[in-house]
Amino acid sequence: MKDACGVFGVYAPGMPVAFLTFDGLYSLQHRGQESAGMAVSDGDTITVVKDMGLVSNVFDERTLKPLQGHLAIGHTRYSTTGSSTWRNAQPVYRSVGEAGFALGHNGNLTNTAQLATDAGMLPGVVASDSDLVAELIEARFPSDEDSRSDGRDLERALSEVLPMLEGAFSFVLMDTARLIGVRDPHGFRPLCLGRLDAGWVLASESPALDVIGAHLVRELDPGEMVIIDATGVRTVHPFPPERIEPRLCSFEFVYIARPDTILYGKEVHGARVRMGELLAEQSPVEADMVMGVPESGVPAAEGFAKASGIPYGQGLVKNRYIGRTFIAPNQELRAASVRRKLNPIRDNVRGKRVVVVDDSVVRGTNQKAITKMLRDAGAAEVHLRVSSPPYRWPCFYGVDTGTRAELLAANLTVPEIGSYLGVDSIAYLSEENLMKAIEAPRAGFCTACVSGEYPVAVPVSLTKSVLEREASLDPAPPLL
Numbered sequence: 318m319k320d321a322c323g324v325f326g327v328y329a330p331g332m333p334v335a336f337l338t339f340d341g342l343y344s345l346q347h348r349g350q351e352s353a354g355m356a357v358s359d360g361d362t363i364t365v366v367k368d369m370g371l372v373s374n375v376f377d378e379r380t381l382k383p384l385q386g387h388l389a390i391g392h393t394r395y396s397t398t399g400s401s402t403w404r405n406a407q408p409v410y411r412s413v414g415e416a417g418f419a420l421g422h423n424g425n426l427t428n429t430a431q432l433a434t435d436a437g438m439l440p441g442v443v444a445s446d447s448d449l450v451a452e453l454i455e456a457r458f459p460s461d462e463d464s465r466s467d468g469r470d471l472e473r474a475l476s477e478v479l480p481m482l483e484g485a486f487s488f489v490l491m492d493t494a495r496l497i498g499v500r501d502p503h504g505f506r507p508l509c510l511g512r513l514d515a516g517w518v519l520a521s522e523s524p525a526l527d528v529i530g531a532h533l534v535r536e537l538d539p540g541e542m543v544i545i546d547a548t549g550v551r552t553v554h555p556f557p558p559e560r561i562e563p564r565l566c567s568f569e570f571v572y573i574a575r576p577d578t579i580l581y582g583k584e585v586h587g588a589r590v591r592m593g594e595l596l597a598e599q600s601p602v603e604a605d606m607v608m609g610v611p612e613s614g615v616p617a618a619e620g621f622a623k624a625s626g627i628p629y630g631q632g633l634v635k636n637r638y639i640g641r642t643f644i645a646p647n648q649e650l651r652a653a654s655v656r657r658k659l660n661p662i663r664d665n666v667r668g669k670r671v672v673v674v675d676d677s678v679v680r681g682t683n684q685k686a687i688t689k690m691l692r693d694a695g696a697a698e699v700h701l702r703v704s705s706p707p708y709r710w711p712c713f714y715g716v717d718t719g720t721r722a723e724l725l726a727a728n729l730t731v732p733e734i735g736s737y738l739g740v741d742s743i744a745y746l747s748e749e750n751l752m753k754a755i756e757a758p759r760a761g762f763c764t765a766c767v768s769g770e771y772p773v774a775v776p777v778s779l780t781k782s783v784l785e786r787e788a789s790l791d792p793a794p795p796l797l
């Protein structure tokens with residue numbers, strides 16, 4: 318499973334906004350490792366710096382120092398639409414007359430093709446759905462220079478464009494004087510507002526506030542737009558009320574968000590521990606040790622150990638210096654890349670019946686390689702417990718999971734998955750227990766990838782491209 322993107326914005330006159338944005342992006346690195354970028358305004362001009370690679374590869378003191386200003390936005394990207402090229406790195410910038418604006422997007426629009434057709438764009442004119450949104454906004458700026466004098470052109474253009482968009486989007490935007498944050502009417506992706514002594518911050522996840530000394534004010538509501546400028550913070554509701562229906566991605570709790578992130582007022586780590594506790598009650602097993610797959614499987618493993626009374630132990634070491642690994646073209650090479658990342662602690666697993674707790678199973682590459690590693694290291698039995706339900710449907714809202722043909726649980730029954738992975742037993746957390754673990758009973762969630770119930774209709778053009786990708790795959794069972 319590949320993560321969504323991370324967005325960040327800061328309005329803080331008198332503070333080193335480029336350095337704050339660097340720190341914010343650094344703490345959102347887990348949401349995307351393909352490219353990083355920021356846009357900084359000094360009140361007159363916007364300067365954009367972006368490149369392929371990790372935040373620390375793109376920025377250093379030399380590149381940050383000249384980025385002086387009072388306002389900035391930043392972005393870390395993992396592509397979900399569009400190819401992985403510099404052209405798709407964000408923030409996206411548009412120069413409009415003497416002004417200009419920049420935007421960063423986390424999510425995935427589901428009506429990109431329709432919007433492009435309606436706008437009379439030829440195929441290939443826009444590089445991505447984020448680029449399309451920038452085009453639509455730019456087209457709504459007045460052409461007459463004088464009519465821009467009140468400085469609210471970006472806000473007005475957004476009020477026209479936002480209701481046209483469907484799918485998942487958490488945006489940060491800026492012109493030379495103001496910072497804007499928007500969440501789609503379902504709130505698929507998170508976005509929160511923070512306070513600095515001398516300013517305001519927007520971020521995908523709350524740890525990006527902690528790292529720069531800001532405190533969390535609140536999570537933006539689904540369908541909310543906030544505008545931050547010299548007068549303070551204003552809220553606007555650009556979507557019709559009937560479109561507001563909260564559907565936060567449940568996999569933010571399972572896997573995507575950091576454990577120290579606050580979502581729906583809860584710290585994610587606690588929810589992951591409860592997932593493990595409920596999994597132990599739901600699918601017990603006799604064993605000598607519980608271990609988590611580093612790192613996102615560890616909190617659920619703690620919970621499993623606590624609820625089952627089976628001692629927790631470390632069975633695998635993760636190489637912390639592995640950055641992005643290349644996408645290996647076949648199963649054998651993918652398994653080799655898992656071995657590069659993880660290695661067993663032989664003395665801890667030898668002769669033991671181990672329960673391996675992982676957060677999710679997508680292709681099964683990791684779990685198959687880990688099972689073999691543990692058996693080679695002398696484990697007597699390997700029992701897999703997964704702290705989320707079987708992942709059977711592709712995501713169209715900002716997480717790249719591949720096609721149904723690539724999803725293990727879309728093609729095999731749970732016992733078949735167990736035999737394919739070579740484990741002695743396997744169990745997944747039920748959807749009901751997943752919701753129970755999150756402990757936000759009145760909140761709305763998206764569970765489309767496990768239930769097949771998509772909150773926003775997926776147009777044929779999108780499913781068609783998925784089907785075409787499926788058809789282009791090797792006709793032999795791709796997972797075996």
Ligand code: SF4
Nearest residue numbers: 566567712763765766
């Ligand atoms: S389909 Fe799954 S991964 Fe995508 S937004 Fe919904 S819950 Fe999240």
